[in-house]
Amino acid sequence: MEPYWSRDFFNPSAIYVEGQAVKKVLDLERIKMAKLLGVGHKNIIFTSGGTESANLAILGAFEESLSTLKRPHLIISSTEHSAVARAAEEVKRRGGEVSVVEVNEEGVVSFESLKSLIKKSTFLVSIGLASSEIGTVQPVAKFARLIKEYRRINNTEYPYLHTDASQAPNYLPISLENLQVDLLTLDASKVYGPRGIGALVVKTGVKIRPIIVGGQQEGSLRAGTPNTSLIVGFVRALEIALKDREKEAKRLEVLRSHFVERVVKYLPQAIINGSKESHLPNMVSVSSPGILSEFLLLKLDAEGVLVSVGSACSHDERESGSPVIRALGKPELAESTTRFSFGRFTTADEIKRAVEIFARVASK
Amino acid sequence: MEPYWSRDFFNPSAIYVEGQAVKKVLDLERIKMAKLLGVGHKNIIFTSGGTESANLAILGAFEESLSTLKRPHLIISSTEHSAVARAAEEVKRRGGEVSVVEVNEEGVVSFESLKSLIKKSTFLVSIGLASSEIGTVQPVAKFARLIKEYRRINNTEYPYLHTDASQAPNYLPISLENLQVDLLTLDASKVYGPRGIGALVVKTGVKIRPIIVGGQQEGSLRAGTPNTSLIVGFVRALEIALKDREKEAKRLEVLRSHFVERVVKYLPQAIINGSKESHLPNMVSVSSPGILSEFLLLKLDAEGVLVSVGSACSHDERESGSPVIRALGKPELAESTTRFSFGRFTTADEIKRAVEIFARVASK
Numbered sequence: 209m210e211p212y213w214s215r216d217f218f219n220p221s222a223i224y225v226e227g228q229a230v231k232k233v234l235d236l237e238r239i240k241m242a243k244l245l246g247v248g249h250k251n252i253i254f255t256s257g258g259t260e261s262a263n264l265a266i267l268g269a270f271e272e273s274l275s276t277l278k279r280p281h282l283i284i285s286s287t288e289h290s291a292v293a294r295a296a297e298e299v300k301r302r303g304g305e306v307s308v309v310e311v312n313e314e315g316v317v318s319f320e321s322l323k324s325l326i327k328k329s330t331f332l333v334s335i336g337l338a339s340s341e342i343g344t345v346q347p348v349a350k351f352a353r354l355i356k357e358y359r360r361i362n363n364t365e366y367p368y369l370h371t372d373a374s375q376a377p378n379y380l381p382i383s384l385e386n387l388q389v390d391l392l393t394l395d396a397s398k399v400y401g402p403r404g405i406g407a408l409v410v411k412t413g414v415k416i417r418p419i420i421v422g423g424q425q426e427g428s429l430r431a432g433t434p435n436t437s438l439i440v441g442f443v444r445a446l447e448i449a450l451k452d453r454e455k456e457a458k459r460l461e462v463l464r465s466h467f468v469e470r471v472v473k474y475l476p477q478a479i480i481n482g483s484k485e486s487h488l489p490n491m492v493s494v495s496s497p498g499i500l501s502e503f504l505l506l507k508l509d510a511e512g513v514l515v516s517v518g519s520a521c522s523h524d525e526r527e528s529g530s531p532v533i534r535a536l537g538k539p540e541l542a543e544s545t546t547r548f549s550f551g552r553f554t555t556a557d558e559i560k561r562a563v564e565i566f567a568r569v570a571s572k
Numbered sequence: 573m574e575p576y577w578s579r580d581f582f583n584p585s586a587i588y589v590e591g592q593a594v595k596k597v598l599d600l601e602r603i604k605m606a607k608l609l610g611v612g613h614k615n616i617i618f619t620s621g622g623t624e625s626a627n628l629a630i631l632g633a634f635e636e637s638l639s640t641l642k643r644p645h646l647i648i649s650s651t652e653h654s655a656v657a658r659a660a661e662e663v664k665r666r667g668g669e670v671s672v673v674e675v676n677e678e679g680v681v682s683f684e685s686l687k688s689l690i691k692k693s694t695f696l697v698s699i700g701l702a703s704s705e706i707g708t709v710q711p712v713a714k715f716a717r718l719i720k721e722y723r724r725i726n727n728t729e730y731p732y733l734h735t736d737a738s739q740a741p742n743y744l745p746i747s748l749e750n751l752q753v754d755l756l757t758l759d760a761s762k763v764y765g766p767r768g769i770g771a772l773v774v775k776t777g778v779k780i781r782p783i784i785v786g787g788q789q790e791g792s793l794r795a796g797t798p799n800t801s802l803i804v805g806f807v808r809a810l811e812i813a814l815k816d817r818e819k820e821a822k823r824l825e826v827l828r829s830h831f832v833e834r835v836v837k838y839l840p841q842a843i844i845n846g847s848k849e850s851h852l853p854n855m856v857s858v859s860s861p862g863i864l865s866e867f868l869l870l871k872l873d874a875e876g877v878l879v880s881v882g883s884a885c886s887h888d889e890r891e892s893g894s895p896v897i898r899a900l901g902k903p904e905l906a907e908s909t910t911r912f913s914f915g916r917f918t919t920a921d922e923i924k925r926a927v928e929i930f931a932r933v934a935s936k
Contacts, residue, residue, distance in 0.1 A: 213766065222880060223866070224873040256620035256768065259786040259796035291786030291795060298785050397797065402577065404620065404768045404799040419783060421662050422623040422655030423883070431655060432623035433761065435768040502587070509588040516586060519787070 209402065212437035220434050221425065234434055237443045244443075244450055245392070246383035247409055253426045254439055257406040258374040258395030259291040260419075264408050264430070265370040265391040266295040266334055268416030270304055273331035273366065281305040281329040283367070285317045285346070286535035287339050290519060292372055293531075296334075305329065313536050314483040315344035322351060326358055330367040337373040337387070338380065341519060341532040341547060342481045343488035345380065346371075352388035368414055374398045374406075378449045378552075379457040379488055390414045394446070396438065400552060401445030405438035452552075460489035460550050463559045467492055467548065470560075474567035481536060481545065491549045495533070495541040496570050504546050507569045513562045516547040573766065576801035584798050585789065594800055601807045608807075608814055609756070610747035611773055617790045618803055621770040622738040622759030623655040624783075628772050628794070629734040629755040630659040630698055632780030634668055637695035637730065645669040645693040647731070649681045649710070650899035651703050654883060656736055657895075660698075669693065677900050678847040679708035686715060690722055694731040701737040701751070702744065705883060705896040705911060706845045707852035709744065710735075716752035732778055738762045738770075742813045742916075743821040743852055754778045758810070760802065764916060765809030769802035816916075824853035824914050827923045831856055831912065834924075838931035845900060845909065855913045859897070859905040860934050868910050871933045877926045880911040 212230070220231035235249070242249040255261045266282065273280040284296045286308050296306045307325045311317050317335055326333070333355060338345045348371050355369050370391035373382050377399050384392065392409040396402055410416060410429070422431030471478050471494060481493035496504060501517045508515050518530035529542025548562065576594070584595035599613070606613040619625045630646065637644040648660045650672050660670045671689045675681050681699055690697070697719060702709045712735050719733050734755035737746050741763045748756065756773040760766055774780060774793070786795030835842050835858060845857035860868060865881045872879050882894035893906025912926065 217767075222878075223869060224878045226873075226878060256624070257796050260620070260784050263784050263786070263795075289786070294785035294795065402801075403581075403797060404802055420624050420627050421658035422627070422653070431627075431658065432621050433767060437766075438768055505587060509590075514586075514588045514590060 209437045209441040212440060216436070220436060221423065230436055234436055234439060237439050241407070241443045241446060244383075244446055245409055246385045248412065250427060251409055251412060253408045253410055253429045254434060254442075255406045255408055255430055256404055258289075258372065258393055258398065259406075261393040261395070261406045261408040262289070262291040262334075262370075262372050263295050264416065264419050265393060266292065266332060267298060267419050268429070269332045269368055269370070269391070269414075270299050270302065271417040271419075272415045277329050277331055277366070279303065279305050279329055280331040281307065281327060283307045283309055283322065283325050283330060283333045285309050285311060285335045287311050287315055287342070287344070287532045288334065288336055289340055289372060289374075292334050292336065309335075311344075311535055313538070314485075315339055315342050315481070315532075315536055316483055316486070317346055317351070319347075319350065319354065323354055326355070326367060328362070328364070332366075332368045332370055332391075334370040334372070336375070337371045337382070338375040338488050339482070339532065340375050341530060342493040342536070343375075343491045344483040345376075345486040345488060347486070349386065349388050356388070365413075365415075375488060377446060377453070379453060379460070379490060381453075384409065384411065391416075396442035396445055399445045399449040402438050402441040405435060405442045407442070456552065457489050460554070463550055463554065463556055464489050464492060466556070467550075467559050467563050470563040471566065474563065475570055478570070479538075479541065481533065481538075481541075490551060491547055493533075493545060493547050494566075495538065495545040497541065497544055499544055499570055501544055501546045504570060508546075508565060511565045511569070513548075513565050516549065517545070573801045573805040576804060580800070584800060585787065598798055598800055598803060601803050605771070605807045605810060608747075608810055609773055610749045612776065614791060615773055615776060617772045617774055617793045618798060618806075619770045619772055619794055620768055622653075622736065622757055622762065623770075625757035625759070625770045625772040626653070626655040626698075626734075626736050627659050628780065628783050629757060630656065630696060631662060631783050632793070633696045633732055633734070633755070633778075634663050634666065635781040635783075636779045641693050641695055641730070643667065643669050643693055644695040645671065645691060647671045647673055647686065647689050647694060647697045649673050649675060649699045651675050651679055651706070651708070651896045652698065652700055653704055653736060653738075656698050656700065673699075675708075675899055677902070679703055679706050679845070679896075679900055680847055680850070681710055681715070683711075683714065683718065687718055690719070690731060692726070692728070696730075696732050696734055696755075698734040698736070700739075701735045701746070702739040702852050703846070703896065704739050705894060706857040706900070707739075707855045708847040709740075709850040709852060711850070713750060713752050720752070729777075729779075739852060741810060741817070743817060743824070743854060745817075748773065748775065755780075760806035760809055763809045763813040766802045766805040769799060769806045771806070820916065821853050824918070827914055827918065827920055828853050828856060830920070831914075831923050831927050834927040835930070838927065839934055842934070843902075843905065845897065845902075845905075854915060855911055857897075857909055857911050858930075859902065859909045861905065861908055863908055863934060865908055865910045868934060872910075872929065875929045875933070877912075877929050880913065881909070
C-alpha cells in the first residue's frame with residue numbers, strides 16, 4: 209500500500225502518463241480481484257466498506273426498481289447486520305415494503321418461509337452468508353436456486369439475491385459460481401485488509417443506481433477518486449485469505465471444538481448459540497443465563513480476554529440486548545450473550561487459557 | 573497514522589478497554605478538528621471523502637426536507653464539482669426541483685440572481701467556496717447573510733447553505749465563523765492528507781438524514797466503523813495546512829503572478845480564466861484558442877509538466893470540454909483550456925521552467 213500514499217499518488221482518472229500508470233495498477237488489481245471471485249473486472253465496484261456496499265446493493269436496487277415496480281418489496285432475514293437491517297428501514301421510509309424472514313433456533317433462514325414471502329413486487333432478497341454475531345452460515349446457494357426458479361417461471365428479472373459475505377472470505381468459498389448470487393458485499397477489514405475499503409460485486413445485467421454520485425468512477429456506480437492504496441491492500445489481503453482459507457478454516461474449527469467442549473464441561477449451564485452443522489470456525493456465541501454480558505466482558509477484559517457483546521456497530525443493543533439473539537427465540541438470553549472470536553493469530557494455548565478464565569469468571 | 577493500521581486497530585465502538593482507548597483517540601481527534609473549524613465536536617461527521625460529504629449535505633438535507641416541503645427546491649451554481657451537480661440531478665430524479673444560478677465571466681455567482689431564485693420551497697443553496705477548475709473564490713459569507721436575512725424575515729429554518737470547501741483549506745479561512753454556512757464539505761486528500769476520508773460539518777440544529785445507514789456511528793449520520801488511521805491523518809494534515817495557510821497562500825500568490833505575467837507576455841493570445849480579484853493562489857486556468865487541450869497536455873507531460881483538463885472525475889468532459897468553462901460563457905474555449913496547479917512543493921524555478929515549456933509547446 210505504501211507507495212500509493214505519497215509517491216504514486218496520482219489521480220488514476222488524470223490523463224497525464226503518471227495518472228495513467230496508476231490507472232494501470234488499479235486495472236490490474238481489479239482484474240486480480242475479479243479472478244478471485246470468478247467474475248469480470250467490470251463486476252467489481254469498490255466502496256468505502258461493507259456498510260456502504262450493503263447499502264448500495266439494497267438502496268441502489270430499490271431506487272432502480274422504482275422504475276418498474278409500484279411498491280417494491282424487500283426480504284431480509286431477522287439476523288442481518290445493522291447495515292442491512294437499517295437499509296431495509298430506509299426502503300420502508302422511501303415507500304417500499306419490507307418482509308423479515310424468520311430463522312430457526314440455530315439461526316438458519318427457513319427455506320419454506322422465504323419461498324412463501326417472495327411475490328411479484330419483490331425486487332431483492334438480502335440474506336447474509338454468515339452471521340457476524342453467532343456465525344451461522346446460510347445455505348445461500350439453495351436460496352439462489354429458489355430465486356432463479358421463481359424468475360424463470362414468472363419470466364421476470366426480479367427478485368435479485370444479495371448476500372453480505374463480509375464475515376466469510378477467510379473460511380468459506382465466496383466465488384459467484386459457488387454462491388450464485390446477484391450482488392455480493394465484501395469488506396477489506398474483515399480479511400485482515402485496511403479499513404475504509406470494500407466492494408460490491410454486481411453480476412452482469414443486474415441493474416442498480418449509485419447511492420454516491422459525482423464523477424464517473426466505478427462504472428458510474430460509485431463516485432469519488434479511487435483509493436489506490438486501500439484497494440491494493442484489500443486485494444492482497446483477499447488473495448492471502450483465499451489462499452489460506454481451507455487450511456485456516458480447518459485449524460480454527462479444531463480450536464473452536466476444543467473451546468466449545470471445555471465450555472460445555474466447565475459451565476454446564478452455558479448455551480452455545482448458532483448452528484452445529486454450519487457455522488464459521490472463528491467465533492463462538494455463548495449465553496450464560498443469569499450473568500449480564502457486559503459484566504462478563506469487563507471481567508474478561510481485565511484478564512486479557514477480549515470478547516464482544518452484540519454488534520459493536522450498534523450501541524443501542526447494549527441496553528436492550530442483541531436483536532440477533534432475540535431473533536433466535538431466546539429474548540431472555542439477549543443480555544447474557546458474549547462472543548469469543550478467533551483469528552489468524554489465535555493459538556491452541558490461548559484458546560485453552562481463554563476458556564479457563566471464562567469458566568472461572570462465569571462461575572463466581 | 574501507522575499505529576492504527578495494525579497495532580491499535582481495535583474497533584472504537586467495542587466496549588473492552590482496548591476499544592475504548594481507540595475511542596479516546598478518536599474523540600480527541602474530533603475535538604482537535606472541531607477547534608480548527610470553530611465548531612463543537614458533535615458537528616463533525618467523518619465520511620469517505622469530499623464526494624460523499626457533498627452528497628450527504630445535499631441528499632441528506634433533501635430527504636429530511638421532504639417531511640415539511642412538498643417539492644423541495646435546491647439552488648446550485650453553474651460551476652459546481654460533479655459531486656454537487658450530480659447530487660442535484662439526483663434531487664430532481666427523486667422529485668425535487670433544481671435551479672442553477674449563473675456566474676459572471678469570472679466565475680463569480682451573481683448575488684442578485686441568487687436572491688431572486690430563493691423561494692419558500694428552497695431547502696438548500698449549495699455553492700462551492702472555490703472552484704476546482706478555475707480557482708474563483710465565491711463570497712460565501714455574503715450569501716450566508718442573504719440567506720440568514722431571508723430566514724429571519726420569513727421565520728423559516730430553510731434554506732440551509734452548504735459550501736464545498738474541499739479546495740480551500742490550504743489558502744482560505746474556513747472556520748464557520750468566517751463562512752457562516754450551515755453545512756461545510758472537506759476532503760483530506762486536498763490538504764495533503766490521506767485519500768478516503770472527508771468530513772461534513774453540520775451546524776447545530778441543521779437537520780439532515782444519513783445517506784449510508786447501519787451502525788450508529790457519527791451521531792447516526794454515517795454508519796460504518798470509524799477509520800481511526802485515516803482520521804488521524806486527516807486531522808494532522810488539516811492542522812498543518814491551517815498553520816501554514818497565510819504564509820503558503822502569499823508564497824503561491826507570488827508564484828502565480830509570475831506565471832500569469834509570463835503567460836501573458838509569451839502567449840498574448842492566451843486567456844487567463846477566473847477572477848482577478850478573488851482566486852485560489854494554487855492554480856491558473858489558461859485557454860489557448862485553437863489548441864486542443866488534450867494535445868497540449870500530452871506535449872507538456874512529455875516534458876515533465878503535468879497539467880489537468882477539466883475535472884479528472886468526469887471522463888465525459890474529455891469529449892465535450894469542461895462545463896465550467898462553458899458556464900463562464902466561453903463555450904468555444906471549453907476544449908482548449910488547461911489547468912496548471914501549484915502546491916506545497918512547487919518552487920519559483922519550476923514555475924519559470926513550466927511557463928517556458930508551455931510557451932514553447934503552445935507556440936508551435
